[in-house]
Amino acid sequence: MFGAVIAILLAEIYAYYVGTMIGDGRRPTREEFVAVVLATFVGAAAALPPIALLMLGVSGAISLASGFTAAKWAGSS
Numbered sequence: 313m314f315g316a317v318i319a320i321l322l323a324e325i326y327a328y329y330v331g332t333m334i335g336d337g338r339r340p341t342r343e344e345f346v347a348v349v350l351a352t353f354v355g356a357a358a359a360l361p362p363i364a365l366l367m368l369g370v371s372g373a374i375s376l377a378s379g380f381t382a383a384k385w386a387g388s389s
Contacts, residue, residue: 317356324352362387 328348332340340348362383369379 321352321356325349359387 325348329340329345332338332344365386366379366383368374369376369383374382
């Protein structure tokens with residue numbers, strides 16, 4: 313599971329890099345690249361609480377229905 317998450321994060325960063333090269337005809341600056349990397353990992357960190365609550369329900373630590381409900385509430389803004 314963690315390998316898939318890392319692969320998705322790296323794919324998102326790579327897509328930005330290639331998209332900038334194709335769209336703008338230049339490589340992204342260091343500042344642009346660092347900003348995208350930080351934004352990507354912040355987005356992934358924001359997804360962790362709902363995933364953790366859902367995993368608690370799946371593992372049996374809490375009821376599955378409670379896990380789904382808590383994940384839904386934790387993921388809503």
